[in-house]
Amino acid sequence: MERKKKMAVFDLDGTLLNNDRAISGKNAAALADLNENGYEVVLASGRPEILMRVYYLGFPFVRYVISSNGGIIRDVQADKIVYHRPIRPEAVQKIIAICDRTGAECDLYSYDGMSRICTDEIDSELTDEIVFNFKNHILKDRKLSEFPCEKMFVTQRDALKLKALREEIAAMVPEVEITQSSFQALDIMDGGVNKGMAVKWLAEALGIDRRAVAAFGDHLNDLEMLEYAGISIVCSNAVETVRQAAVYVLPESNHQSGIAAGIRRYLLAQQSAEVQA
Known part of the structure; x- marks a missing residue:
């Protein structure tokens, strides 16, 4: 299996999920297109993993799931914990x-x-x-x-x-x-555990340059991963501190499938332009 050279990391609540706690058809299609275009698609949440399963099981191409704000990373395809930092x-x-x-x-x-x-x-x-x-x-x-x-x-x-x-x-x-x-x-x-640390650990383990990492979030627990990523994208509903930290702030909210818009506007369109060049 060819190793992927890019990674896109998505927070769930307030980001990938709409206000009904569901992944819209547009967002789901955009994630599938990212996968087809060589991105490692990763879900990262403050939730425990058991409350993420209903979402990642719908995407067989998702391999890595970051839960509890970076306290644990699981390879869900191999059903194996690859990183674990519990509180003492x-x-x-x-x-x-x-x-x-x-x-x-x-x-x-x-x-x-x-x-x-x-x-x-x-x-x-x-x-x-x-x-x-x-x-x-x-x-x-x-x-x-x-x-x-x-x-x-x-x-x-x-x-x-x-x-x-x-x-x-x-x-x-x-x-x-x-x-x-x-x-x-x-x-x-x-101490030291956050989504940014987890994304950094995973990117380095997979040999992916941080400049090829895109992160999507909305709240304060997403700050470190947005700051680590080469491309940081947030929807219009993100809290102000997070909006200020992001490279791109979308006019669409999470309830308007903003993630799909961001993927197509800043990741897939850019990749298409690079191929044409």
Whole structure:
């Protein structure tokens, strides 16, 4: 099999997915065209992998999936984890204690599931997306002796309390990385773990120059991969900080199949021009 020399990486929520949490026909067709034109198509999300499967299983050409904001990379065709950076258990325990004391909700993401610490149940708002009969591992063991934790998702809907919570966790648990995929929650990973680091690791492992990497995102947890990529593209609904970091800001939103427009306008059209030249 000929090794691909270009890579396109796509965030899911707010980017590749529309507001109904679906991949439009236009976006799906554009991904297939990228594959046909020699791109390694990669999905990268803050979600645990189990909540990405309903999407990547629809694209048999997708080989690599980055989940939990870079905490894990899986070769889904070989069903093999190729990169894994869980949070150290002692750091997880410290953050759980802070959440218990402050009343913040705390979700733990493992390689094959997720749980909410306060209820030890799968998030009911997300289970409708799991349309295949996968086994969900509920993380009832707070010492994480059986399942590692790649990401913690800490929710606090009061903006001032969330700011204070972030400051406390950063001070008390400095060995973790903190970002946001929502303005009402914190995404917490092992120190140095983010989507950009994961994309860099994968590109180097595949021998792909960063100038041949395109990245698509919309929120703060996408910043590092947008900054790493040679071409960064965001839809009109991206948050302002992300819009400022991108090379291209599309007039179309994620709900208007902006990703398809970006692919055809800046990747496939450019490749066609290079061939003609």
